[in-house]
Each structure stands twice: as structure tokens, then as C-alpha cells.
Amino acid sequence: MNAPEHKVVTLRPASEPRGVGARLPFVDGVEKVTGTARYTADLPAGGALFGKLLRSPYAHAELLEVDISQALACPACVRSSPATSATCPTA
């Protein structure tokens, strides 16, 4: 996890047990005991877009048209969204 790109690895002397039975340290043990290991919730979410998913209120209806003009009129709206069935690749 989050290993630095360049890490100096110290080789163990030949006299120490290795492989099976050896007490090998975790490669990311120091990060975990110092609190610097980064988990998903620790990653900055800067520049993230916020969205709201709108679904059809009708079961098994056929989607004919989506009017996004009101959303686009919103000053904070990013042009590449809203995504609709018209702007998403179809599976």
C-alpha cells in the first residue's frame, strides 16, 4: 500500500533464517503503525464532481426524452454532465 517509488531494501545477512519460519517484517508495516498508510477514506477528493441520479418513476417504461435544460441552466453545472441515456454509451 502506498509504497514510495524508491525504497531502499536492506538484505538480511545469510546467517538469519529466511523463507519458511523466518519472521519477516511487513513491507508496509511502518506506514501502518505510524498512521501514514492511506486508506480510501484518507485520499483527498479534491475536484470531485457531485451528482444526483434520477431514475424513471415508472417501471418498465420506455424512455423517450430527457429534458436537461434546467440542469444546464444551473451556474455550477459542468458541461460534460448531466449524463443521460443520450450521452452515455449504450451497452
Place this chain on the structure above:
Amino acid sequence: VKSILRLTVNGKPREDAVAENALLIDYLRDALGLTGTKQGCDGGECGACTVLVDGQPRLACSTLAHSVVGREVETIEGLSHAGNLSRLQRAFHEQLGSQCGFCTPGMIMAAEALLRGNPRPDREQIKAALAGNLCRCTGYVKIIESVEAASRPFEQPA
């Protein structure tokens, strides 16, 4: 509504504008970037957010930031100095007391509070001190052994 919060975090006096309803964990993680304090259950059940307030373990997820005004708050980031691990951090590393590592900061802070008051606890005392900290990977044997090793630094492990 924000108001000025004065307190000490990891030895440094601070003065920050903090929302009056902000939780201590959000102040530490979001305002100060001290993400070593983990948000596990967010309900006071798992202990992952354990920090020290005036040396006593406290759940940062269930503590209002403004309730610790003027107090000394310590987090996992405050335990290592200039890259040197604390005795407990070293022991958790060497005794493999950490697996996924998510519970580790809380475990270490709870154990730190224990060792400050009781430098040589027995196993039952260690278990009691860590009773509020849950681990979902290793089980607790390695964790208890880690605290034991930290409290007996000059003895060879069995």
C-alpha cells in the same frame, strides 16, 4: 456556526475556526489532515478513532471538537518523532500486531494510555485496556503480544 478552538495537538498549540457541532475526528482528519485517526464504525463501538485527551483514551468520533478546548490531544502521528517509531509502534511492527492496519492507530493509542499509567501490565490488564478496540483480521493474540513486547523491551521474546 464556527468559533475559535484553542487546544494543543501533538504538542503544538493551535487556534482554529471550527464549527461548533464538529466532531473531534472530523477536525483532526479534515481540518488538520491527521488521517491516521481512523473512522471505523462512527458509533463508538470499534475504537479505531481512539486518541488521547490529557493522556486518557477518548473516542474522537463521539467527542465534540469544542469539548476538548484547552486540552492536550495526541494522535498516532504524535507518537513517532523524526522517523523514529515509539516503543509500541516498533513492537506492533516487529510482532506483526497489525494486518490490514486499520485498527492499529486506535490500538496503539489505547495501549499507549495503558503503558503510561502501568508500564508493566499483565495480559488481563492489556486485554481490559484494549476491550474497546475491535480488530477484524488478526484476532487479538498478536496485538496483546505486541503490547507485552513493548512493555518488556529488554526481555527476549519466547
